[in-house]
Amino acid sequence: MKTTIAQVGRYVNEQVTIGAWIANKRSSGKIAFLQLRDGTGFIQGVVVKAEVPEDVFALAKSITQESSLYVTGTVREDERSPSGYELSVEQIELIHQATDYPITPKQHGTEFLMDHRHLWLRSKRQHAIMKIRSQIIRSTYDFFSERGFTKLDSPILTGSSPEGTSELFHTKYFDEDAYLSQSGQLYAEAGAMALGRVFTFGPTFRAEKSKTRRHLIEFWMIEPEMAFVEHEESLEIQEQYVAHLAKAVLDHCQLELKQLGRDVTKLEAIKAPFPRITYDEALDLLKEKGFDDILWGDDFGSPHETAIAEHFDKPVFITRYPRSLKPFYMQPAPERDDVVLCADLIAPEGYGEIIGGSERIHDYDLLKQELEKHNLPLDAYGWYLDLRKYGSVPHSGFGLGLERTVAWLSGTEHVRETIPFPRLLNRLYP
Ligand code: 4AD
Numbered sequence: 139m140k141t142t143i144a145q146v147g148r149y150v151n152e153q154v155t156i157g158a159w160i161a162n163k164r165s166s167g168k169i170a171f172l173q174l175r176d177g178t179g180f181i182q183g184v185v186v187k188a189e190v191p192e193d194v195f196a197l198a199k200s201i202t203q204e205s206s207l208y209v210t211g212t213v214r215e216d217e218r219s220p221s222g223y224e225l226s227v228e229q230i231e232l233i234h235q236a237t238d239y240p241i242t243p244k245q246h247g248t249e250f251l252m253d254h255r256h257l258w259l260r261s262k263r264q265h266a267i268m269k270i271r272s273q274i275i276r277s278t279y280d281f282f283s284e285r286g287f288t289k290l291d292s293p294i295l296t297g298s299s300p301e302g303t304s305e306l307f308h309t310k311y312f313d314e315d316a317y318l319s320q321s322g323q324l325y326a327e328a329g330a331m332a333l334g335r336v337f338t339f340g341p342t343f344r345a346e347k348s349k350t351r352r353h354l355i356e357f358w359m360i361e362p363e364m365a366f367v368e369h370e371e372s373l374e375i376q377e378q379y380v381a382h383l384a385k386a387v388l389d390h391c392q393l394e395l396k397q398l399g400r401d402v403t404k405l406e407a408i409k410a411p412f413p414r415i416t417y418d419e420a421l422d423l424l425k426e427k428g429f430d431d432i433l434w435g436d437d438f439g440s441p442h443e444t445a446i447a448e449h450f451d452k453p454v455f456i457t458r459y460p461r462s463l464k465p466f467y468m469q470p471a472p473e474r475d476d477v478v479l480c481a482d483l484i485a486p487e488g489y490g491e492i493i494g495g496s497e498r499i500h501d502y503d504l505l506k507q508e509l510e511k512h513n514l515p516l517d518a519y520g521w522y523l524d525l526r527k528y529g530s531v532p533h534s535g536f537g538l539g540l541e542r543t544v545a546w547l548s549g550t551e552h553v554r555e556t557i558p559f560p561r562l563l564n565r566l567y568p
């Protein structure tokens with residue numbers, strides 16, 4: 139029976155054939171242990187000299203790391219194995235012999251591994267992270283589809299810059315100037331006026347000269363946008379969504395979390411509601427914690443976010459930031475117009491801001507005024523202003539950074555390991 143490593147549990151004590159690669163190998167004169175991987179998982183194949191034809195044992199002993207093969211054997215239950223199974227190998231058919239695979243079981247430096255990202259992806263650790271990433275994407279579609287959201291695809295090539303003009307990737311669009319999308323939000327707002335509740339999911343680009351564990355040049359963002367939804371209701375949807383993701387990873391990625399050594403008790407605590415503090419309260423908290431020189435109107439950096447997050451065992455919303463710190467489209471608070479109806483969601487354990495969101499300005503005149511104040515070209519935003527001209531309604535939305543969320547839930551220190559081929563400052567290869 140041809141099957142996969144993930145499915146072997148269905149064939150206990152039966153003979154199966156699996157297409158696989160050699161992840162690692164150990165052998166003595168009488169027995170060889172093949173660490174097999176097939177993309178769906180990892181399993182140990184045991185080849186006993188006395189039980190197989192001579193050529194099979196010889197092949198098992200000489201086979202090199204990352205060689206590909208069809209391996210046939212009997213599935214055995216095995217309590218010591220993380221997956222619960224082992225394969226008693228009976229036959230091996232070599233497909234391709236790999237020579238001098240560069241990533242050996244010894245330790246390698248990060249730059250070396252990054253240069254070999256196309257191969258590094260095959261490791262157990264990267265496999266686990268990619269599985270968790272995929273689960274988060276799948277659970278995102280489930281969450282929003284179950285709540286009546288429509289998936290809306292926003293363009294990558296745009297003429298607008300929702301998150302400020304300093305971090306744009308410029309390109310030519312024939313004779314016009316164009317930019318790579320920083321965010322699908324503005325298009326999602328048009329979508330919300332057509333479909334009520336939408337979410338976009340796609341790559342976004344920031345020409346940011348930041349070299350930190352939280353920054354990528356190209357990252358993927360999930361951006362829900364909701365008509366007739368005000369700030370508070372948006373926060374409720376955000377906390378339910380994030381709690382849903384934490385639960386999905388706990389429910390479906392146990393092997394992967396174990397492989398990564400993730401402390402799952404931390405994830406089990408991630409249940410809605412999440413605490414909310416205003417920017418002003420966050421400032422007081424920071425002063426209590428010894429950040430003496432921070433002033434009202436200053437943005438929070440990583441050390442500030444981490445200090446605030448340490449105060450809570452769940453993600454925390456920081457709401458009502460100074461208007462001067464945030465983009466042009468945010469709705470001023472009703473009680474005072476120097477702060478906006480926005481929130482950043484800060485993940486625990488130092489993983490930083492995973493969501494930025496707000497209620498949007500829905501008054502035509504105010505939005506026009508803000509565009510002008512930010513020196514944004516009105517002609518490029520004509521269509522966006524139109525949304526306030528024809529049946530404008532209160533609406534809110536947010537953007538969740540996929541890689542930071544994967545980093546947090548999987549317990550991965552740096553976002554470079556949470557995307558298949560990271561685009562970083564000074565790295566476009568592979
Ligand atoms: O806070 P940001 O810039 O918000 C927006 O783009 C809004 N238009 C979203 C919206 O309301 N629809 O980015 C949102 C999230 C951040 O919280 C962070 O998780 C992630 O995107 N992010 C990055 N992730 C990796 N590398 C970067 N350089 C990132 N910049 C933002």
Ligand code: MG
Nearest residue numbers: 482491493494
């Ligand atoms: Mg932000």
